[in-house]
Amino acid sequence: MTGFADKTVLITGAAGGIGKVLSRTFAERGARIAALDKNDDVVDFVNSLVADGIQAAAAIADIGSKDEVSAAIASLRAELGSIDVLVNNAGFSGASNLETTDEDSWRNDINGNLNGAFNCTRPVLQDMKKSGRGAIVTIGSVNGTTALGDPAYSAAKAGLINYTKSLAMEYGRFGIRANVVSPGSVRTPIWDHRIEREPEIFKRLLKWYPLGRIAEPQDIANAVAFLASDQAAAISGAVLPVDCGLSAGNIAMAREITQLEF
Numbered sequence: 001m002t003g004f005a006d007k008t009v010l011i012t013g014a015a016g017g018i019g020k021v022l023s024r025t026f027a028e029r030g031a032r033i034a035a036l037d038k039n040d041d042v043v044d045f046v047n048s049l050v051a052d053g054i055q056a057a058a059a060i061a062d063i064g065s066k067d068e069v070s071a072a073i074a075s076l077r078a079e080l081g082s083i084d085v086l087v088n089n090a091g092f093s094g095a096s097n098l099e100t101t102d103e104d105s106w107r108n109d110i111n112g113n114l115n116g117a118f119n120c121t122r123p124v125l126q127d128m129k130k131s132g133r134g135a136i137v138t139i140g141s142v143n144g145t146t147a148l149g150d151p152a153y154s155a156a157k158a159g160l161i162n163y164t165k166s167l168a169m170e171y172g173r174f175g176i177r178a179n180v181v182s183p184g185s186v187r188t189p190i191w192d193h194r195i196e197r198e199p200e201i202f203k204r205l206l207k208w209y210p211l212g213r214i215a216e217p218q219d220i221a222n223a224v225a226f227l228a229s230d231q232a233a234a235i236s237g238a239v240l241p242v243d244c245g246l247s248a249g250n251i252a253m254a255r256e257i258t259q260l261e262f
């Protein structure tokens with residue numbers, strides 16, 4: 001799979017900022033797009049893909065609900081055939097610090113971000129086992145490997161890394177690969193509530209990024225498409241940061257120690 005002709009790619013969170021670009025990127029490479037989202041905007045989005053000649057279908061489901069996910073994947077499979085590639089992209093962040101994280105918001109973040117990926121992966125593994133191949137790419141976050149706020153979300157993203165490594169271990173014998181892409185900040189609607197409080201937040205965050213910019217949704221989609229393709233045939237269990245250098249080190253400390261201005 002360098003291109004994705006005759007392949008069905010299931011993308012969760014397909015109506016979101018990164019999800020839409022993921023869908024278009026896989027479609028440009030020949031894939032049929034099975035688009036799942038809890039937001040009914042996914043229907044209009046899929047209509048726009050179909051209007052552009054792309055084979056695509058939509059399903060509305062909350063990935064935190066096993067039953068909704070099972071029904072959604074069954075209907076997508078009926079329309080587009082068995083799933084060859086799964087992109088676990090749906091996600092959201094809730095409370096920004098431990099002080100404001102109560103039991104409900106903790107459970108909600110873990111359910112939507114970690115259990116949701118588990119719910120989506122289980123049914124798809126059956127398809128992939130039957131065909132003897134498959135690729136799963138999960139969108140983690142730099143928050144999964146270091147503490148940057150959003151503690152429940154971050155714990156869920158950390159959990160996704162180990163879940164992915166378990167998938168890579170146990171399902172490699174069926175030709176199934178599993179990897180994580182870890183974005184740094186990307187300007188998408190996930191930030192809207194924070195930008196409302198703090199309109200200048202992206203300007204302030206830039207100083208943490210060695211490349212002097214943040215990633216675009218297309219940067220994330222390019223990395224996901226690579227990991228899902230045969231060009232990454234020997235890569236499984238990996239965590240690939242797509243974060244403009246953020247996780248390379250601690251830039252504030254590096255500036256102090258090197259006494260360089262970067």
Ligand SMILES: NC(=O)c1ccc[n+]([C@@H]2O[C@H](COP(=O)([O-])OP(=O)(O)OC[C@H]3O[C@@H](n4cnc5c(N)ncnc54)[C@H](O)[C@@H]3O)[C@@H](O)[C@H]2O)c1
Binds near residue numbers: 012018112140185
């Ligand atoms: N934007 C960033 O800065 C950033 C950074 C690191 C990781 N990520 C991750 O990238 C992924 C995509 O986020 P985005 O930036 O495009 O955000 P977004 O808010 O634009 O899109 C997320 C999409 O997922 C859907 N979704 C959320 N929870 C869902 C659920 N329980 N069931 C079904 N659909 C659900 C939303 O309806 C939305 O369409 C997420 O996993 C997010 O955690 C984003």
